[in-house]
Amino acid sequence: MTDAHPGPLPRTDRPTWPEGLPGIAFGADHNPEQWDESVWLEDVRLMREAGVTMVSVGIFSWALLEPRPGEIDLGWLDRVVDLLHAHGIAVDLATPTAAPPAWLYAAHPEAWVVDRAGVRLGPGSRGIMCPSSPAYAEAATRITRALAERYAAHPAVRMWHVHNEYGAPVHECHCATSQVAFRDWLRERHGDLDTLNAAWGTAFWGQRHGTWEEVRTPAAAASVVNPAQQLDFARFCDDELRACFVRERDLLHAAGDAVGRPLPVTTNFMATSCAHVDYWAWAREVDVVANDHYLTGERRDAHVLLAMDADLTRSLARGRPWILMEHSTSAVNWQPRNIAKRPGEMARGSLSHLGRGADGILFFQWRASRSGAEKFHSAMLPHGGTATRGWREVVALGRAVGRLAEVAGSRTVARVALLWDWESCWAQDLEWRPSTDLSHRERTEAFYSALWAAGVTVDFAHPGDDLAAYDLVVAPQLYLVTAASAASLDAYVRGGGTLLVSFFSGVVDEHDAVHPEGLSGPLGTTLGLQVEEFHPLRADESVALASGLRGDVWSEHVVVGEDTEVLDTFADGPVAGLPALTRRRLGGGQAWYVATRVDGPALATLVDRVCEAAGVERLDLPAGLEVVTRTSEAGAAYVVALNHADTPAALPAHVTGLDLLTGARVEPGAHLDAGAAAVVRLD
């Protein structure tokens, strides 16, 4: 588990791309079961017009495929799949196990998910049933096997799409079955009760367990529940969900093997938006990484967060091409205020994903639904039909994607990595931390945004990964670090790397216990310092640094070792005169530490300084200009340039060549219009 992170390599013994799908895939979730069959032909005709090459089918159709227990009706799906095939549209066929039918709920009340507060979650919506439930497993196996056997050899089907967004909307269950499964999982992990008690620190608050039967899931209790127990439960839930995926995946693989046609199997991730599953582990189980991303419409920097999500997805795929399985043509329907996309915004978003490694650009969904919970969600074909701006932009994007076939397969390469570890996030997000203002997410976005603004392409990495390929590694907030990961980070620095660690990192081990080395844990040894005491700041408080920069949220009492340089100090506040920014040269590399929250220009200055020290090249880009490069094996370089600003932007001098979107030449000093995009094959 945590200590033996084997590196998130996708599986390699299977095809890693939908069969026979050249160029950049383009399409959507297609839900024809919501429509009269008379609409289906118009659908495929319009798909052709829009340049659609692949659709995901059947994701929520279990109740239609198996109307009564064991009575499988694939007739309508046959007709859908045949029709798509006749029109040259590839099918990414889904298992429908994210929408259990009403009859399954009725027959198995014991399989209803029970939440932390003890509420039973019944039918009428969507979502998994108890992930540990034998009844759910049996029913899911039956429908998956039926689909696998019928369609494994169907030429329209090029890939399998298991379930939908594991971890959402359900990620944990506290029912009776889950109690037993959790105990079994704990026996496997800890062996005996003494070890479990020690790992969970149950001597505190007299929580010692005397028998296995006393051990329960961390459901609602009078006060804070044991944090180590909660952390193990998060791991258990993730493992149970992943086991559901693996069960279906193996059935699909076996059916493919039986007909001599192995097809890739995927499931759609939500890279930065699902906090509950450890995608580093999931990425090792899928044949191709697929991801869903939706803009946070309220945020004016939503395009930067999009880039971050895409970069994390590429990192999960270990740099290999991945599929953007869902995004929206315009507004979604589930945010507090669902902001519609402005003209050109959809294309910029889609192309940003492409620039960051996506070789498939798909939407939720093809045709806007008239009924149900998502009728106010945008679609490729809007409620207003083809005489709409939305449709015209979709058709234009389809054409654009069609012109980018030669980009497929090229890679987006980064020299900088940000550390991202779901386990650390799970642990930090538990109750009673030193300040409610601590946020690993805020720090990650802040460091990412500063690098984005400097035109620096970023990978994400697990702290236990081999990081030797990176010139700079940043730990924005790595609260939990295992001894093994700390050793790996130490080796990275000694081997010549530059590591920047931001405060509240290295604090606890895999059991959420403070490291024996103290509050900076084994990372402190690498950094050449000890954090003696935390000094969180009041909500309205900030501190000055000797350099003139300011920090807020956090300060701490740092004691440095002999060979650690103090680059900046706190000028006022609770730890005036003590180190705020340090650097230790170690082996061939250097380890930097920042002990307060710097933001805005102060963070830009820090990032610039550490990039300079690490030899990382920055671009002097006008505000709002995004530039990212993909490079092919043959050496061709493609610059995707996106102007998110309302004024024209000068492209960097090195961007000269052919704009594949327009066929026009881009000469030195060229400008990109407000809101415009270019994909330039460099000379």
Ligand code: GAL
């Ligand atoms: C996704 C989900 C889709 C659809 C979409 C709406 O999370 O997978 O089925 O609900 O959100 O934005």
